[in-house]
Amino acid sequence: MTLAPRHIQDWSTAAFLEPHWGYADRVIPCTNDRGSCEYLDVVYSAHDQGMIYSGIFWLTIGGVLLVWALGRRIFPAREPVDDLIAQLSQQHQNQPSPSLESQLRPPPKSTLTRAWTTLRIALRSYLLPTTPLRPLFGTATRLQLVILCFLIAYLTLWSFLGMTYAKWVTPVKNQPNTYNTRTTLGPWADRIGVLAYALTPLSVLLASRENILSLLTGIPYTSFMFLHRWTGYIILIQSLLHTLGWTLVEAWLYQPQPAVWNAWVGQLYAIWGFVALGLLLLLWVLTWGVVTRLTGYEFFRKAHYVLAMVYIGALIGHWGQLQCFLVPGILLWGLDRFMRLVRMGMLHSGYSMETGGWGFRALQADAKIWKDAEFGDVVRLDFAHVQKPWKIGQHFFLCFPESSIWQSHPFTPLSLPIADGTGRVRHSYVFRAKGGESKKVASLLAKKLAESTAPTTPLVIQGPYGENVVEGLTQDKNVLCVAGGSGITFVLPILLRLAREKPAPGRKIELVWAVKRKQDLQWVEPEMEQLRRLGAPHGLRVRTFVTAETVAVASERVKVTGEKGKTESEDESDSVQEASVGSGNDHRPDVTAVVNDFVSSVAHGSTRVFGSGPPGMVVDLRAAVAGCNVASRVWKGEERFDVRLVCDDRLE
The missing domain is CATH 3.40.50.80 (Nucleotide-binding domain of ferredoxin-NADP reductase (FNR) module)
Incomplete structure (x- = not known):
């Protein structure tokens, strides 16, 4: 590997090479001056500990998810059925007497159950409100902010733990009266870089629509978007600190200058590092509200996908020995895309009684329009489709091929998910066409309405996504x-x-x-x-x-x-x-x-x-x-x- 000869090691005197996971091999024995050898000890030990801490970080995430998933299996929510109440209600059509009403009330709870319920209520009262720092955190709840603070504190701990903080002034070979200043800044910058790599697959996971986290925890994928956004900010800060640290080392602490800087910045891995940082900064700029409004949300979304994958590729070019963190991110992104196509294919592919053949077909929805020049026209779509009923509270992504096949938007069906005798489930959607894609769809339907009393539009749907919001909604609530x-x-x-x-x-x-x-x-x-x-x-x-x-x-x-x-x-x-x-x-x-x-x-x-x-x-x-x-x-x-x-x- 071209990155193998690192630092000030003398490869001609190597008895053997000591491998280090995610880093360059080390020459054994060290034949440099004492200060340089001590510095190399810190460099390699700090990196090895950083890899261990990254493993602990992911083991912690895995442990939390495992406990959560097992807890959901062991203590599931009650089904929204109460046979006793239903039976008694059927027997007593008139207003029940107090004695009957007392029979319908749930039995007294145990002390342990009351204690657990009381704790949940106390936490909810403090963590549910929106954080007061809305310009910075938007509409995030205090709970989301607390989780973010735990993540930052956890990463900060691993960023500084286990390193020897010192300074070594060492002579430069063949350069009389010239000295290098070696500090823990370089190893610390490497540690920050390793943690930024380790966070990359987490950022991809938090942004996935086909979300493994949702499958394990029952939390809708949209609830992870706040952490996805702030994980990206953390990676950006880590990358800036990593780049700043090594820039100071190579352009100031190492001597002679500017020869050391010129030699370092021309290396391919350094060039890829600057490219990755530039892409990360561009991703951040595209999240600004003013930029999103100018370019449109769909441009932001598509550009985000492309730039994110190119960014991961640049990271591989910068330090390929840490692909163990990057390849899973690419695989997660690819799996998300594949599962979306599978969902869509399952809804739209099959045998058609109308045409008498197999294939992929768009659905046809009946449309109604309410004109409103001030606030935007409102569109209602209705259609029936043979499928398994979704859960109440789930939503679908709707694509309008007549407008654009590259865009889809989430909509919650207002209809009750009940299949009729033929297996068809009725879909009904209402949305206001304020701008962008929805406004284009409303304009197309308005033109059709002028030509026909019953306009229709083809639809491609994908879903359902989200969780059952009425799970555990018993009749005593x-x-x-x-x-x-x-x-x-x-x-x-x-x-x-x-x-x-x-x-x-x-x-x-x-x-x-x-x-x-x-x-x-x-x-x-x-x-x-x-x-x-x-x-x-x-x-x-x-x-x-x-x-x-x-x-x-x-x-x-x-x-x-x-x-x-x-x-x-x-x-x-x-x-x-x-x-x-x-x-x-x-x-x-x-x-x-x-x-x-x-x-x-x-x-x-x-x-x-x-x-x-x-x-x-x-x-x-x-x-x-x-x-x-x-x-x-x-x-x-x-x-x-x-x-x-x-x-x-x-x-x-």
Whole structure:
């Protein structure tokens, strides 16, 4: 290997070469001056320990994942079925008596269970809110920030541990009165570089859509994007420190200058190192918000893929002996791409009854359009497809071949995943065409609408992705759904599923939906009508807020006073309670008040809050839910202060 002759070793006197994993071989014995030999001892021991620490780092990750995966198998979430409640509810159609209601309540929990639940509530109340440093960390939660701090502290420990910090002044051969200054800066820079290599496959793993981490932990792949982004920042900082360290050594501490620097910087491995650093800096620049807005998200995404793979190739050119960290990164990226194609092929390939043949076929979706020049047109797509039903809360990536085959975007289906007698499952999607690809699709559909009363568009779908958000949603849990705009697609399947269950006495279910205009209520009118029909026995309450225009509130039933003096109208007790709030920009729903009022009115049982909408709404929801979790009161048996938030994982 051309990188083998390193440092100031005399290869002509070598009795044998001592191998070092991930580094150049060492000449034994050392025939240099004492200071140089001591320096070489530090160089090689620091590198060997760095490789061990990198192994410990990955063993730690593997151990955590193993324990997590086993814990999910040993302690699975309860299935959302309660036969006792269903049976008793069927026998008693009228309001149950207190004695019956007490029978429906879950049995008292053991001290150990209460202690574990109380600990979870305490952690949730502190770690759920968004970090106050939003300009730096965005909408990340305190939990994500704590995990990041642990990662930084862990890497910092391995960056400095196990090295001898000293300085050696050694003579330069054949250069009288010329001395090299050798310090631990060089070995430390090497250690930082090794850790940057070790983090590379983790960065790829955190960004994968077909995510092994999600398979083991049950956490949606989108929740790892925060760590992926900051792992990239850490690698960038490590690379800068590594480059700066060796630049100082070669351009200043080693003598004579500039001969040493000129000889070093012209070597191929050094050139590849600078190329890799340049690519890494370019990747960072492309993440800037101003650059993303100028170039478009799709350009960023495609450029990110290409530059990342070229960057890994440059790393191999810089120091090929550390391919043990780089090859897994390439394999993980390739596996992710392959599995995406497999998913897509399984959904679109097969025998067609219409054409009588086999092959890959796009789906045809019926489209509806609601024009809105101010906020962007809204499109609804409906189609049925023979497939296995997905889990509630999962999403699909939709590609519109008529617009571009190189782009796909995540959308959550608002339809309930139930197969009919022929095995077809109905898909329904709603999205607002603000710009980019969605705006192009809306424009194409608008042209078709001018030519036909029933426009259609071909679709290529990929998925499903995400986790089952109703897992463990037993009938003793109260449900509050808060949605903003097209976020209704995330919560509607949850409500439709609850409406099909047997009613649970004392259970509270409510939907709060904020839209821009009154016409926006038409997006999901068929599903809302189904909720009105099936939700009455559950006591379902629906409140809608129109935030961008003032509307008159038609009150055909009993007038009641809503939040902050707003007038609401409710249907009679034998149907779903509905409240349409006429409002403007100053009357958006107070998310904190909504959550607090709901929790305070709960009769018994814990609460599950489902939310989807603009980032600001999600941030407010996190703070409100965290404030409702009171560990001391849960310890005393007041389960209504056990409140869990589940957000659309595409927004995390």
